[in-house]
Amino acid sequence: METKPERHRQDDHVHEEADPQERGDAAMEHGALTLQRGATLFGRRQDEDGARRREIREVDFFSRDSGAWRQEEDDGGGRGMIPGCGGRDRDDVNIGLDLLPAATGGTTRAGDEGAAATKDHKTEAAAVAAELRRVVDENRRLRGMLEELTRSYGTLYQQLLQVTQHHTHHQHPDLMSNRSSLPHTHLTPVGAPTNTGTRQLLESRASSMAQPNAEAGAEDEASEDAGEASPSPSNAGNNDGDRKRKMFQDGTALPRENGEQQASSAELPGRKARVSVRARSEAPMISDGCQWRKYGQKMAKGNPCPRAYYRCTMAVACPVRKQVQRCAEDKTILVTTYEGHHNHPLPPAATTMANTTSAAAAMLLSGPATSRDGAAALLGHPAALFHHHSSIPYASTMATLSASAPFPTITLDLTQAPPPGAAGSGNLLPHHGLQRPPVGVGIHPPTMPFPVPPPLAMFLPPQRPPTATMPAGLHQVTRQQQQQSVMETVTAAITADPNFTTALAAAISSVIAAGGPHQAQQPNPRGSNVGANGEANGGVASTATDRSSSDGGSRSTSGVRVASACDAVLHHVDNVSN
C-alpha cells in the first residue's frame, strides 16, 4: 500500500527521542535527511546555542506536521474530519479496510454477501476518495515547504553575496579586476573564524553534506551534491566547446538542486576554480575513486616531468578534468589539479576527494576573500586565513593560492609532516615503511589529537623530530587546528591509499572520535573494526567497489555516521568561533 512508507516515517518521529541512531538510520532510509539538514541550515541562524546539535538530527519538516496531526487527533478525536495532512486519512483508510474481513467473515447467509460486497465497494470508494484528498493535501503541504525552502535559500544566498561583495569592495576592489596581479600566498592558520561568510559556507556545506546520494544509497556524505554528484545543468551536455565552457564552470560547493546555485555560477563569470592537491605517491597517478582517461600530455615549462591531462570517464559528458604532474623539486610529490564538477553520481570512494576539491573551489569562488582578491586581503587579515581554512572540509593546513595559473587555484598540500612536540604524536604516528623526506619550509600542520586507527596511521606523514627553528606559535595546537588536522589526514589517507573504503571508514572513525563528547583515548569500536578490516585488506587485492559493497552492508548507518561526524566537526568549529 502506498501509505506504508509514510507510516514508517511518522513512526520514526514518534520514536525519535528514544534512539537517535535508529532515528538517523530511519531518516536516511526514507530520504528525509535532506529536509532535516535543510531545516537545520535555516534554523541555525536563529539558534546558535548547543541545541543546534539536536536540531540537526531532529528537526524535520515532517515532524512538525506529524506532531500536529497527532495533536489534532488527540484534541478532536473525531474521525469524520478531514485533516490537513495524511495521517488521519490513513487511519480512515485503514479503518475502512479493517472492516472488510469483519464484514465478510461474519456473514452466514448468501443474501448478505451481495450487500456486504456493495458495502465493501462503498467503503473502498470512500477510502480511495479520502486517500485522494490526503494526497492532494500532502502535495499542497510539500509545495509550501518547497517554497519555504526556496525562500530561505534565496535569503541565505543573498547574504552570502552581500558578504562577498562587502569584502571585495572594501578590501581590494582593484584586485577583483586584475587576476594577474595575485601574489603567491601561503595560508597558515593563525586565528579563529568569526565572520558570517565562512559560517554560511560552513552551513551550506553542512546542508550539502546531508544530501543523500541517490546512486550511492546515501552512504557517505552525500555531500556529494556539494557539487560533485548531482547533475549540473550548467555542466551537463556542454562538454563540446571546452574552450567556451570555461566561463561558466566553477567550483562552488553549494547545493546545486536549486536553480540559484547556477545563478551563482553565472554571476561569477570567468571564475573557474582549480584545486591542486599535492600528495606523495610513487604511483603515476593518485587513486581518487574516479575513472579517468588520459587525453594528452605536455611538457610544461619549468618542469622536466611531463604533465598529463585526464578527463573523467564515469559519465559521457562529465566536464571534470585533472592534470597530473610531478613536482620539479621533489619528484615523489604528485600534484593533481582538479577542475570542474562531476555531473554524475560518484562512488563512495570518490566522494571525499570530490568534496575536498569542491569545497576548496567553493572557498575560492564564493568566499569573501577569493584567490584573486583574497591573497593580499588575507595577508592583512590573519583571522581570515584560518577562516578560509575552516571552510574547507578536508583542507590542508597549508593551502596556496596561486595567480600564476590562468585560473584561480588553491593548492592543498598533503605532504606536510605533523609538528614536533605535539601532544600524543609520538604514540599516534608509528613508524612505517613509507618514510618520506620532509618538504615545505617551516609550516607544519598540527598532529592528530587522538589515537589514529592503524590503517589510517599508515598513511600519515612520518613523525619528524623537534625542530629548534620552529616558530613558537606553531607549537600551540588549537582545538580547531587539531580538527583541521583530522580533515587533512583524512584526505591524505585517501589520496595516498588505493584502498579507499577502508581509508575512508578509518577517517570517518577518526572524525567521530574527535568530535565526540570525550576525546577518545582509544579507537572506537567502529574504528577498531575498520582497522581490522583494513589490515585484512592490506594483504588482499580487491577493488574499491568490492570493499564498498562489503563494508558492513549498512549504507544507511555509515551515512548517518558521516553526518554525525560532520556535525561534530561543525560543532567544534562553532565552539571556536563563538
Next chain:
DNA sequence: CGACTTTGACCGGCGC
C-alpha cells in the same frame, strides 16, 4: 574489437 594511451598538430590567450 573496443578501450585506452601516445604523440604531434592545432588553437587560443597572453605578453612583448
Next chain:
DNA sequence: GCGCCGGTCAAAGTCG
C-alpha cells in the same frame, strides 16, 4: 604581429 605556452584534438599505436 609574432612567438610562447597551456590546453585540447585526433590519428596511430597498444593492450587485453
